Amino acid sequence: MGLSVKDCFAFTMFGDLFEEDFSFISNNHCGKGKKLKPRDSEPPAPRDFTNLSGIKNQGGTCYLNSLLQTLLFTPEFREALFSLGPEELGILDDSSKPDAKVRIIPLQLQRLFAQLLLLDQQAASTTDLTDSFGWNSNEEMRQHDVQELNRILFSALETSLVGTSGHDLINRLYHGIVVNQIVCKECKNISERQEDFLDLTVAVKGVAGLEEAMWNMYVEEEYFENDNLYRCGACDKLVEASKSAKLRKLPPFLTISLLRFNFDFEKCERYKETSCYTFPIQINLRPFCEQTEMDDSEYMYELFSVIIHKGGCYGGHYHVYIRDVDELGNWQLQEEEDRLIEDKALRDTENAKEEENPLAVLKGILSEEESKQIPVDQLGQKLLEKKGVSWNKKYRKEYGALRKYLQNHPQIFQFSPDENKVGLKEKHKLLFQSDSQGQGCQSPPQKNDVQWNSEKKPTRLWDSSAGCHWFDLNDSKVQPIKEKDIEKQFQGKESAYMLFYRKSQLKRPPEARGNPRYQIPERLLNEMNAANTELQKKRAECDSANHGIDLHLHLSSCYEFNNGALHPSLTWKEGVVDLTIDRRKTLGDLRQSVFQMLESWEGDMILSIAKPLPAGLHLYEILDGDELTLDGIGLADGADIFVWNGKEVGGTKVMAGPDHEPVVINVLRLAEYNEGGKGQHFTESQHVFSCSTKLGDLCRALAPSGGIILKNVSGPDKEAKNWEVFLEEDMKETVKNVGLMDRCSVLILDSHDQSFVDVSSGNLTAFTYDISWLQVKNFCRTEDEEKYVKITATVETVMSDIRMKAIQELQLDKELANDTCLRPVSGNGKLLSPVPEDYTVKEAELKMGSLLGLCRGKAPASTQLFLYFIVGSDQNASPEMEIVVEETASVKECLNLMLEKSGLSGDNWHLRRMDWCYEAGEALSQENATLKELNVCRGDTLVITEGKLPPKGFLKIPIWWFKSSNLMKHGGNARDLVNGMTCKMDALQVSPGGDSPEYFHTDMDLCYAGSIEIAGEASLEDLKMQYVLIWHLLICHVQWL
């Protein structure tokens, strides 16, 4: 039963048993998962609500971490360590000096402890410490078992403290003595052998718990008898004897290692004992001691640390449950939080029906009780008295039985140990002092009558009193647990592996309570203060970096409003000031900062959200509500803010908001000249409109002369030639509503371009000049829907082919082929003269893409003329009519046909040409000449004019009678008179038609005497004869008057 044998056994058997199971680690606290996104710049996280520091796992060091935390929470150990000053240990800064004596291990342990106690970080690093052990690789770290490590660490410490006042530190705290005795039955001689220990290793296999194992080791005796006799030195012979072991000296701190790991010799494999193995919170060691006559308090020990192994025997993970003896951590908070949550839920319901809430009602009753706890029955009675109704009647149906209900709210109600009485928990009633507190940690130990029973409950109430704050320290993670949680570690894959007890007599000074700085030397306090200051600074920097947003302030003084948007009057850079501000600050803070930046600002300052749009900077909502945070108003990093007076910029009123967003529209027009025939056939320009502009206004601005506007429905991609005409009803809509957005294209067509557009379908068929087709519109039946077809053609295509194709594509009656013609349609919709069937497109002088009308009537042959004619020269009074005549027809024949067509009769008509100002011009006086001879062309307009033309060869000559009373008186001047009269006669219109000229008065008395018709071949003598004849008639007539 010698411990050394067991130790040896354990060591050789389990030398490298405890490698970490990394598959487990990777998704747990030991893991390296967090290293996936290393952010060196970011300071370590601060402690969480427990206010205790964890220790980082550095790759399989969780057992080390568990042990270090245990030592830290052994206040007597850490204080003894802290008491060693630099005069004994040296200082770490000197460690590189060759002749300096620096005891690195205790110094590193001191520093680590100081960090764990004071440095505001979630987890400390042990790298420096393990370096001081000489462990340079994970391999070296992982090859240790926690029990082994305990010894290695103690041994290393002891070695490094040799020659200092701390040389006996380990011994003082952990050294115990076991005495092994063999008593000879014959001579009663006692053979004794003493053994030192720093920890006890106890069996797990086949034992129910710690007490039973101790009983087996230190109470039961072993007998040498029969064939197994003992050789007594005194008797010098084999004798019967009894063998026993006792604890001769108890250390202040008793460390117990459980032999969870065993070797199955049959299967030849290691295994982990997972059976239930209990251990008490308090243990009385008197039965196991050699001397038993001292006061009970000398034998009482209290559990304060449980190192737990989770996993199998080939690997796993360690963590530790530790009692925070000095109450350094914040253990209440978790329950406090639960309570706050509960209270909130309670308040919520209380608001609705405070009277009805059973929780509120019961709390009310209990808080009024003078005695801290009352029997549950009595509580029911008091409820009936107060509310006039019993629990069962009012609440049972909804909330269940009263006792059950109380049990279901352990945060509020506390039962007495026998569960017959109930009271409010401390937090719910400050005056309430638990009865159980007195029996807590300081409760007198139960007399140990050695009845080891695994089911036996410890005398102390679990989980009930102050000073019993347990935490689960799991590498970086620290969380409060209930004392009762320790029972979970009695058995299973995750179970207790090492137990640490402290002598109950060891009392802590009141100054130490809740004071992590207690007994820490000044130099370490200073070091930690400085480190914390540095951490705070880094966190503040990091914090503001994380919360800082950059805002771009655009100053109105550097902007001007033109072309629908704001533009910087200088360069963009000069008008913008960048400001970094914490997003948690308020708008008021921002305004203050802006005021400070712009010292010379006068008057109102309005901050508006701005956005750079393609058209320029546009303003949106005004930032309002100075008490709101920037985060709250949704101000994002990189936001643009315009600083102005809220009304105008540079004297121009600025309209803000989404309704006034400026839109850049790409305006295309057909190019007038298409040089080279390829490439771009349009010009392009950008125009800015407010999105609230009416489309009609936009049209008037872009196409003032009544052109039409098309949008590209396929979006800004102008390659897709999918154009659509805006409908008339669109004109009242806004630019936004018709879907015109930034960089949308519109195409403006002037009136002469519109033959490119099929208006009925609204499609632009093409907008280039290299079109190879003509459009044909059906004009045959007016009542029909006007239909268009596109007929492919080249300049050599003959008109008749186009017409036949059009009839086919328009799906018209084939008979129409014999009675139709194609007539070009002018820009203003007039049907022009039909094109001869045998003309090519080129001969007909048709532009590609132009519009032709398919009309009733035969097209004139190439020997025929298509003519328009009207009656009289007033076009408005007489409709224009059309006629086809042979070009060889005479003027007379043509006149007759026209008269026939217009329903006129008689021979008092003649034909004239239409002159350039649409008036009757030159008369076609040669009645028998052919139209071709007179150069009458296709499409000419002739005018039927009233009046007869003189017979062929006759001229109609007007005769003017000149009478002058002075003629005889001034005979010498006759020549002058004739000359003057000749000039006047020249001024008179003498036309072949011989119209009666108006009589006009001059200073010479001229009198129209009628006209003489005379053959063109007649001589001047003949004319004179006629003249004299008239003259005589006139004289006589005058005389008779």
Ligand SMILES: [Zn+2]
């Ligand atoms: Zn003997």
